[in-house]
Amino acid sequence: MKLRDTARFSTICIHAGQTPDPATGAIITPIYQTSTYVQEALGKHKGYEYARTQNPTRAAFEANIAAIENGPAAFGFASGMAATGAVMTLLQSGDHVVVTDNTYGGTYRLFERVLRKYQLDFTYVDTSRIDDIAAAITSKTKMLFLETPTNPVLRLTDLAGACSLARARGVVVAVDNTFASPYIQRPIDFGADLVIHSTTKFLNGHSDSVGGVVVATREDHIEWLRFVQNAEGAIIGPMDAWLVLRGTKTLPIRMERHNANAMVLAEFLASHPKVTLVHYPGLPSHPQHALAKTQMRGFGGLISFALGSFERARTLLNSVRLMALAESLGGVETLISHPATMTHASVPPDRRQQLGIADDLVRVSVGIEDVEDLKEDLAQALDRI
Secondary structure (H helix, E strand, C coil), rough: HHHHHCCCHHHHHHCEEEEECCCCCCCCCCCCCCCCCCCEEEEEEECCEEECCCCCCCCHHHHHHHHHHHCCCCECCCCHHHHHHHHCCCCCCEEEEEEEECCCCHHHHHHHHHHHCCCEEEEEEEECHHHHHHHCCCCCEEEEECCCCCCCCCCCCCCCCCCHHHHHCEEEEEEEEEEEEEECCCCHHHCCCEEEEEEECCCCCCCCCCCCEECCCCCHHHHHEEEEEECCEEEEEEEEHHHHHHHCCCHHHHHHHHHHHHHHHHHHHHHCCCCCCEECCCCCCCCCCHHHHHHCCCCCCEEECCCCCHHHHHHHHHHCCCCCCCCCCCCCCCCEEECCCCCCCCHHHHHHHHCCCCCCCCEECCCCCCCCHHHHHHHHHHHCC
């Protein structure tokens, strides 16, 4: 039996895909930093021919992530966007995709600025409303591309409902699970066909690696993604794969602290007179709080909040001392950012306004520091407004 059939989540994170090195007995998977492999004789090798095609460190990483997401196979890529790009090669000219409207700015840029050139069509809808998904699906729709929670306003999609609808219409479901992490939700368990991660974020967890991964469930998708991974060559390198393997070992305990710290800060911000709005699924005021309680295991480490004006947001962002003003998320350290000019700068201003990504919005990726220090940092920054 496979480990995932007998072990629980935390055990899977530590052990799946990990076997002692056969040459030395090393308990940690080695970094196989090689470009090629010596063959014993013509046509006779040990399962490895060329490092773009196969690498033992990458193979361990892929087996680990596949088990964590409860999928049969995973494929590592050089970034989350490379992973998304690989998924889109499942489509062909003339195909239509329904996309979560508040999707990551880089995803929007790829779809609108690159893939439309190849006659792929995209419709963006509020996928928190199942009826809006249904209305957007046409005879040409081949994929439903979901992001939940969304970046940065943390809107949720009912995964079970959306996957059921898509399956009934013969539409493939791909879910960007980066914001949640598989600790919080596993979309395949709700019926998703494909799961995408920027491994740069929670899976790595230490802000020292860039990578991406796709977990696939259908055999035709698995065969195609294995081919595309080799054909296009946008692979994750062995060092980055090894760093993610290091990260997934502590994913459960890190996520517990991310969840706990974010809940405390969300409640603090929601009660602060200078904060006009807080987006966090763990708050009862969140419009989908009930869905979050049933679909998610904890509410995640991301918070966004509004301050009333760009000037007020800028003052806070320039006044934090412990929190780092930086893009990205999911690391052990707390990062604070301004979505309108950072992560979502590629989204047109009018569209940002429609999505609630106003100039006064601030996003916090809550780390695992002592939460009282984080509260004090926010308090002193808010005092400067």
